Amino acid sequence: xxxxxxxxxxxxxxxxxxxxxxxxxxxxxxxxxxxxxxxxxxxxxxxxxxxxxxxxxxxxxxxxxxxxxxxxxxxxxxxxxxxxxxxxxxxxxxxxxxxxxxxxxxxxxxxxxxxxxxxxxxxxxxxxxxxxxxxxxxxxxxxxxxxxxxxxxxxxxxxxxxxxxxxxxxxxxxxxxxxxxxxxxxxxxxxxxxxxxxxxxxxxxxxxxxxxxxxxxxxxxxxxxxxxxxxxxxxxxxxxxxxxxxxxxxxxxxxxxxxxxxxxxxxxxxxxxxxxxxxxxxxxxxxxxxxxxxxxxxxxxxxxxxxx
Amino acid sequence: xxxxxxxxxxxxxxxxxxxxxxxxxxxxxxxxxxxxxxxxxxxxxxxxxxxxxxxxxxxxxxxxxxxxxxxxxxxxxxxxxxxxxxxxxxxxxxxxxxxxxxxxxxxxxxxxxxxxxxxxxxxxxxxxxxxxxxxxxxxxxxxxxxxxxxxxxxxxxxxxxxxxxxxxxxxxxxxxxxxxxxxxxxxxxxxxxxxxxxxxxxxxxxxxxxxxxxxxxxxxxxxxxxxxxxxxxxxxxxxxxxxxxxxxxxxxxxxxxxxxxxxxxxxxxxxxxxxxxxxxxxxxxxxxxxxxxxxxxxxxxxxxxxxxxxxxxxxxxxxxxxxxxxxxxxxxxxxxxxxxxxxxxxxxxxxxxxxxxxxxxxxxxxxxxxxxxxxxxxxxxxxxxxxxxx
Numbered sequence: 170x171x172x173x174x175x176x177x178x179x180x181x182x183x184x185x186x187x188x189x190x191x192x193x194x195x196x197x198x199x200x201x202x203x204x205x206x207x208x209x210x211x212x213x214x215x216x217x218x219x220x221x222x223x224x225x226x227x228x229x230x231x232x233x234x235x236x237x238x239x240x241x242x243x244x245x246x247x248x249x250x251x252x253x254x255x256x257x258x259x260x261x262x263x264x265x266x267x268x269x270x271x272x273x274x275x276x277x278x279x280x281x282x283x284x285x286x287x288x289x290x291x292x293x294x295x296x297x298x299x300x301x302x303x304x305x306x307x308x309x310x311x312x313x314x315x316x317x318x319x320x321x322x323x324x325x326x327x328x329x330x331x332x333x334x335x336x337x338x339x340x341x342x343x344x345x346x347x348x349x350x351x352x353x354x355x356x357x358x359x360x361x362x363x364x365x366x367x368x369x370x371x372x373x374x375x376x377x378x379x380x381x382x383x384x385x386x387x388x389x390x391x392x393x394x395x396x397x398x399x400x401x402x403x404x405x406x407x408x409x410x411x412x413x414x415x416x417x418x419x420x421x422x423x424x425x426x427x428x429x430x431x432x433x434x435x436x437x438x439x440x441x442x443x444x445x446x447x448x449x450x451x452x453x454x455x456x457x458x459x460x461x462x463x464x465x466x467x468x469x470x471x472x473x474x475x476x477x
Numbered sequence: 478x479x480x481x482x483x484x485x486x487x488x489x490x491x492x493x494x495x496x497x498x499x500x501x502x503x504x505x506x507x508x509x510x511x512x513x514x515x516x517x518x519x520x521x522x523x524x525x526x527x528x529x530x531x532x533x534x535x536x537x538x539x540x541x542x543x544x545x546x547x548x549x550x551x552x553x554x555x556x557x558x559x560x561x562x563x564x565x566x567x568x569x570x571x572x573x574x575x576x577x578x579x580x581x582x583x584x585x586x587x588x589x590x591x592x593x594x595x596x597x598x599x600x601x602x603x604x605x606x607x608x609x610x611x612x613x614x615x616x617x618x619x620x621x622x623x624x625x626x627x628x629x630x631x632x633x634x635x636x637x638x639x640x641x642x643x644x645x646x647x648x649x650x651x652x653x654x655x656x657x658x659x660x661x662x663x664x665x666x667x668x669x670x671x672x673x674x675x676x677x678x679x680x681x682x683x684x685x686x687x688x689x690x691x692x693x694x695x696x697x698x699x700x701x702x703x704x705x706x707x708x709x710x711x712x713x714x715x716x717x718x719x720x721x722x723x724x725x726x727x728x729x730x731x732x733x734x735x736x737x738x739x740x741x742x743x744x745x746x747x748x749x750x751x752x753x754x755x756x757x758x759x760x761x762x763x764x765x766x767x768x769x770x771x772x773x774x775x776x777x778x779x780x781x782x783x784x785x786x787x788x789x790x791x792x793x794x795x796x797x798x799x800x801x802x803x804x805x806x807x808x809x810x811x812x813x814x815x816x817x818x819x820x821x822x823x824x825x826x827x828x829x830x831x832x833x834x835x836x837x838x839x840x841x842x843x844x845x846x847x848x849x850x851x852x853x854x855x856x857x858x859x860x861x862x863x864x865x866x867x
Contacts (some may be wrong), residue, residue: 223686224689232681234681236573247501250499251527251547280504
């Protein structure tokens, strides 16, 4: 094959087996495009790993490793320290990436260790709000009221009983110098945040909302639209935190009612039947809370002496 | 250089001599003195390695995995519960063919929680794809760590050096520490066959389905089998360079013409040597077989060593609950389809219970009187079994 034909078009190449309309595939391609070719990626077990590296094919044009579900942050930490010790770190960036389960549930210990020790790593969480690779089970980042296969609505249930675990603030509480949220309806914003993160030395946390066609239950052409609606309803606020200070909040130009986001998704269909109103009210309250997010110091307290 | 050192410190010195690029660990008794000593070396600048204090043993194993994947020489140490917490990563390191070296300071596993020595921890993960070498004393611990990096990097298979917790880790003995230049000659810098590098992108750890998974496991198995000759050769080369040899795969002692041969792994061999000498003085011809390499299992070497032996007693500090001592099962399997000696299992010393010279002599005497194959626990306290106490 000549050099021209072999030229890399995307650092995460097409031809993978992700679902049509997969939000995570869009986000992951944007992340690696923004990061450029001088990166090494540690990827957790999950959809992204499965659909991009089914042997003998790989979508990755960058060095990439998958070890286990819960250890991407620790594997990345080992790479960073070793490359530095060997004098081979210059000009290399390290990214650890995982889904919401691999981040906020099973991976929490390794992530906390990586944050606390201050490794120079960008950690990206692709949040599709459930264990989608294993068939749409509930995770610690599944939103209130959502139906999953392990939080089904029923005579005694209106779906998931808990709010999303606040991963960005958990990162801020570790003293992580750059924390941001992003989604696929704002690709330029997403890529800018990746680039900003990679300019900063130390741990970085980027939390990306990625709609999931089969898990959320919507038509595949609506992925980007749903991401936009998540922001416009204030259910997924876009912000950046640098050194404990909220530096930017990307407010929607026009705020939409939460129903606009919830209705197209089958995982919330039961909320529009009798009895769902209480959960809807709570979701409205969450959106209302989020809408008040403004730049300024994050108010943390406690023995860690936060930078706010 | 001759030095009088605690086992843990001697191991730390050996690790430093191997010039690792990454050391990572999480403290657990009785491994702690090893990582404390390495921490001290890093703090005073005598060990130039990346150094990570992980948030758990699971994290520690994952960190060395990452370090090895980018082409670094990576080391960690653990024990007991820590090793069990690492298990998922342990299998992964072997499957990814990363030549990590680890010390296991052998300790009993919970419950009941017990911090003292037996070998249940490492024996329980024999199927993980790691080479397991058991050492008898602190000099062998030093020498085996230096050999371990050579073996691991030649085969791209991780090596676990198993040393009895407390019995070795906390015991002060004279050891010969090789000079740095000698070790550098024996163990050249690690040149990985593959590593993660932006100049040559490479996907490691892909999803492999039924169409190719089995072949990858077969390759690892065959390379493990091949490892036997590499372990033997490296031990011989080490002897040429440093003048010390502790056996390749096994070491036979007074086996020829023996009425009974006792088999074990690790520091117990020292006590057993004493028992054998006393028995010989009493007129009972007893031999010893030290299993130095437990994985890969040295089937042929055991055959050769036990040629013509009729009665074998395996004394070990682990048990496969519901069967017998694990080493004993494997010894039996080694004679499958061939004329086999009578091989009996003696489970002893669990959770740090002392094993005395007299108890070992008693096992040998009883086997000489009645060679019939059996499974027994030795050193049990009758009063506790009856429930009189506790």
